Amino acid sequence: MPGRIRAKWRPPLALILGVTLGAVLALPAAGILALWRLAPSLGWREAEAVIASVILVLTALLGWALWRVLLRPIRALAARATGIAAGTDRASEPLAHYGTREMQRLGQAVLDMGATLAGREAVLRTYADHATHELRSPLTAIRGAAELLSEPGLAHADRMRLAARIGTAAARMDALLDAQRALARAREPRFVGRTTLAEVVPALHGGPEVAVEGADVPLPLAAEGLALVLQHLVGNAAAHGARRVTLTAAPGRLTVTDDGPGVSAGNRGRIFEPFFTTRREAGGTGMGLAIVATLLEAHAGTIRLADEGPGARFEVSFP
Incomplete structure (x- = not known):
């Protein structure tokens, strides 16, 4: 501070x-x-x-x-x-x-x-460390598969399996790089404005049921930015088994509550870290909540995981 x-x-x-x-x-x-x-x-x-x-x-x-x-x-x-x-x-x-x-x-x-500059420098250092660690695994898989593919007597089935491993690792790297670009864009204060939940909730289709309280309360974030925040939070809830998400708006405050399993005590302190995910095998990059936190910080907002509820409850605050 x-x-x-x-x-x-x-x-x-x-x-x-x-x-x-x-x-x-x-x-x-x-x-x-x-x-x-x-x-x-x-x-x-x-x-x-x-x-x-x-x-x-x-x-x-x-x-x-x-x-x-x-x-x-x-x-x-x-x-x-x-x-x-x-x-x-x-x-x-x-x-x-x-x-x-x-x-x-x-x-x-x-x-x-x-x-602000000190915070951005710290974020970049931390992100560089995480990115290096995350990219090393698919790079290692690609390097190992390439070495095995050079063996002249390798069976066709094994070649196909190694080629599939290279494709999976490449797709993982591509997803990580896309998340990196999204995180970089989230640092830009380009969503300045005001909007309401009534304007952006209709775009949240194809996921869990969304209930809204305070739909007409203006929030200090442009519609595109608020939609991006809600897409990540609602999508994160759906990925962890939630069937219903409740959005509650009040002046300078937004609460997102789901009926999922919640966040374990061991993970509560890490969920906003870049690349931290419990769904790595399912293709999760662990960047959704990091992007939300970064976007809100760029617009003087904050997000925290509340202690209440059997499910997850995120509280977003604006100045």
Whole structure:
């Protein structure tokens, strides 16, 4: 989670610039007026010296204020941005001072951007590890079958069996690569919009019975994105034996409950990991829930597996 900047009153930049310009215009005028007032009693030279000293002090104070409110936060924020790019541990912590409201918003944007980039880097590293592991098995099967096919005395039946093994391994790799492309697309925030369950549920045909509660509640996701989320969740429920799925919408919240066997305690912590599946023999890639979680994260949403129910119960939350 990115660091959150403590909320407190900060002057707007327009106020700082207005005060600075006002001071630049007012100091010479005030100096001339003071000179005409003080010169008769102090003398011209003495009045000039006093007024010049006061103007220098006020200018120094104004310069210090601008340094504290503008220059110091800008330099510190630039240093934090450099630290985020370099991967420094404490670079994601908020600054002590931000000066103006605009600097505060910019600072929070920098922290959020750093957290997003760090999260994407971690996801890519994890995904690369999983992908390497998953692709190694079909590659090993193809390599072994190819070596056996090179044997000159191999029977025809064995050749056909090895060829079928190569085809199965190739199909597995193709499915994994398709899932990889789907996961990459899910990271893009391209489903911005609002829709309701009533608009997308009719497209969920050919699976278990779908019951809807709160069909007209608007959810902060475009119809295409919500349909993709529901297709994966309902399809996942059907693949595990569910016959009925209940969709419940409330403002900023969507619940998907099925009457299937649920998720075992040993698998609850891994179901959103890429490539984790209990249906590998049936051709499952283990990417459906990972795609759902990634798509929702790209649109500031979250999904969790609730503890309730004999079946599986997924709770989707939006800000």
